[in-house]
Amino acid sequence: NAGVTQTPKFRILKIGQSMTLQCTQDMNHNYMYWYRQDPGMGLKLIYYSVGAGITDKGEVPNGYNVSRSTTEDFPLRLELAAPSQTSVYFCASSRPRGPRNSGNTIYFGEGSWLTVV
Amino acid sequence: DQQVKQNSPSLSVQEGRISILNCDYTNSMFDYFLWYKKYPAEGPTFLISISSIKDKNEDGRFTVFLNKSAKHLSLHIVPSQPGDSAVYFCAASGADGLTFGKGTHLIIQP
Numbered sequence: 001n002a003g004v005t006q007t008p009k010f011r012i013l014k015i016g017q018s019m020t021l022q023c024t025q026d027m028n029h030n031y032m033y034w035y036r037q038d039p040g041m042g043l044k045l046i047y048y049s050v051g052a053g054i055t056d057k058g059e060v061p062n063g064y065n066v067s068r069s070t071t072e073d074f075p076l077r078l079e080l081a082a083p084s085q086t087s088v089y090f091c092a093s094s095r096p097r098g099p100r101n102s103g104n105t106i107y108f109g110e111g112s113w114l115t116v117v
Numbered sequence: 118d119q120q121v122k123q124n125s126p127s128l129s130v131q132e133g134r135i136s137i138l139n140c141d142y143t144n145s146m147f148d149y150f151l152w153y154k155k156y157p158a159e160g161p162t163f164l165i166s167i168s169s170i171k172d173k174n175e176d177g178r179f180t181v182f183l184n185k186s187a188k189h190l191s192l193h194i195v196p197s198q199p200g201d202s203a204v205y206f207c208a209a210s211g212a213d214g215l216t217f218g219k220g221t222h223l224i225i226q227p
Contacts, residue, residue, distance in 0.1 A: 004160070033214075040126070042206060042217035043161070058214075090160050105151065106215060108160030 002026050006091045006109035013081040013116045021076040021112050023091030031094045032074040033058075033106065034066065036087040043090065049074055050096070081116045088113050120144045121209050123218035131226050136194040138221050140207030143188065149210035152181060152192050154203045155220070161206055165192070197225045 006023045013019055025032065030051045035043040045058030049068040063085055065077045074093075078085055091109040122141045130136045140150075148169045153161035167174040167181045167190065174181050180193045194201055202225045207218040 040219065042121070042123075042219040044217075045214065048214065092160075105163050105166065108153075108162070110160045111158070 004091055004093055004107055004109035006089075006112050008112060009110070010113045011115070013078070013114065015081060015083065015116060017081050018077065018079050019081065019114075020078075021089055021091070021114075023074045023076065023109060024072050025074075025091075025093040025107075026072065027093060027107065028071065029093035029107075030071065030096050032068065033092040033094075034064070034074070034076045035090045035092065035108075036060065037090065037111075038087050046076065046089075078114075083116050086114060086116045119218075120147075121207055121216045121218040123205075123207050123221050125221050126219070127222040127224065129224045129226055130197050132199060133196045136192075136197045136201065136223055136225070138192040138194075138205050138207075138223065140190050140192075140218055141188060142190075142209050144209065144211060144216075145188070147209035147211045147216075150181070150183060150190050151208045151210065151215070152179075153206040153208060153217075155206065156203050164205070194223075197223075199225050199227065201225050 004025045033048045034046040037043050044060045047066040049055045055066050089112045092106045094106045120143050151166040152164040154164045155161040165176050165179045165181050167183050183190045204220045204222050206220045208215045
């Protein structure tokens, strides 16, 4: 039962470097999300996608980019890493909201710990 | 402005007793409320949810209560077990997706 898989688990970046966090899901979910969690804080939505070819900004999109070329994959790109992007990143997926869904239950990956120095 | 608030950063409960985690929200348009549990170095996992048209939902040891007039929900765990030690996030579902609280770290003491 793979669910949502994200890589890498841990990464240290230098200021100004770029990298891509990979995310893939095998549940055929239309919706995918990227969240970040800072210490002592809740989860903040960075970007989300409601289907292949469609992406939209969340609450904290600055400094990030995403693409959604397939249903399964939703990579998150950091172009010019900054210390403020030191955080734990969670990819997630869900079915579309609807009357038969239990409140749009979201399934999370295990997280990617990113440190920018 | 936080729309979902968990005012207790941590809670310590003795094993076997009841754990009560609280959550307040401000947006009356939220139509579903969810609780997620998170262990260290893992992603959050869905625990239990409740529709805004209900006031209680029970699943084994876990019960969620919703008081719409007070814009308050709570998660009751009884009896509390050592494996329940984790961070619990309250989340509210609306037109913009899920909005999460900051979490409450539940510690079950032997």
